[in-house]
Amino acid sequence: QSALTQPASVSGSPGQSITISCSGTNADIGAYDYVSWYQTHPGKAPKVMIYDVRKRPSGVSIRFSGSKAVNTASLTISGLHPEDEGDYYCSSYTTSNTWVFGGGTKLTVL
Amino acid sequence: QVQLEESGPGLVKPPQTLSLTCTVSGDSVISDSYYWSWIRKPAGKGLEWIGRVYTSGSTSYNPFLKSRATISMAPSKNQFSLEMTSVTAADTAVYYCARSDISVSWFFDFWGPGTLVTVSS
Numbered sequence: 001q002s003a004l005t006q007p008a009s010v011s012g013s014p015g016q017s018i019t020i021s022c023s024g025t026n027a028d029i030g031a032y033d034y035v036s037w038y039q040t041h042p043g044k045a046p047k048v049m050i051y052d053v054r055k056r057p058s059g060v061s062i063r064f065s066g067s068k069a070v071n072t073a074s075l076t077i078s079g080l081h082p083e084d085e086g087d088y089y090c091s092s093y094t095t096s097n098t099w100v101f102g103g104g105t106k107l108t109v110l
Numbered sequence: 111q112v113q114l115e116e117s118g119p120g121l122v123k124p125p126q127t128l129s130l131t132c133t134v135s136g137d138s139v140i141s142d143s144y145y146w147s148w149i150r151k152p153a154g155k156g157l158e159w160i161g162r163v164y165t166s167g168s169t170s171y172n173p174f175l176k177s178r179a180t181i182s183m184a185p186s187k188n189q190f191s192l193e194m195t196s197v198t199a200a201d202t203a204v205y206y207c208a209r210s211d212i213s214v215s216w217f218f219d220f221w222g223p224g225t226l227v228t229v230s231s
Contacts, residue, residue, distance in 0.1 A: 003156060036217035038157070045206065045221040046157070052215050089157050093216035097170055099147070103156040 004028065004090055004102035011108040017078040020105045022090030023071060028100050030071040034093035037066060037075045040104075041086045049088075050075060077107075085109045112136040114207050114222035122201075122229050128194040132207030132222060133187070140165045140185045145210040147218065148181060148192045150203040158203075162210070163190055197229045 005023040012018040022029070022037075029035055037050040048057055050066035053073060063078045073092070077084055090102040118130035132146070139146060147162040161171035163181045171179050180193045194201060204226050208218040 034216040045223050048217055048219055051217040091217065098172060099159040101157040101159060
């Protein structure tokens, strides 16, 4: 299974919105609505921000939203805050009953 | 609140076997609601799912690891473990254990803080 494809980096100013894309295949993203997104910071455990394409776990800001079209998923963060800076990874459950992650996107809040 | 914590040697010589343990508190590893996974992040690279174990003992692995990984449970200790054979420098990474509540969906809701494993002679 190949990794999902994400842009290496995105940036935005406080208050702006950004979108991170995540491209896969019909064996992963296109097969199920089991796409999730994780925020990571050095030395800390990854935190799930979105699951099942667009659902937010309790405690995650409504500024985070997700969507999917065919084999590509997207994470949108609106009204950027400085603390949103970090690395973001998409993940999908696959038709082989395994999981696959994206290569990660570094978000910089300018 | 469930908590996970990884433990094991921080340095492994090639081509020895890497052994890590994840200790779970606040929940039971033998619950039929959960999958327990190992995930790693090499420096400068993305997250990579290694494999998972279920209460029945069933396992599933990332085919890219070419059968080098084995994940098992120790229910009496509320732990699960990873063994990876024939390690090389490419296996140097931060290793995480994580839980999936399959009664909800297919994602990782709780993670350990991670442990750095360096493969070097």
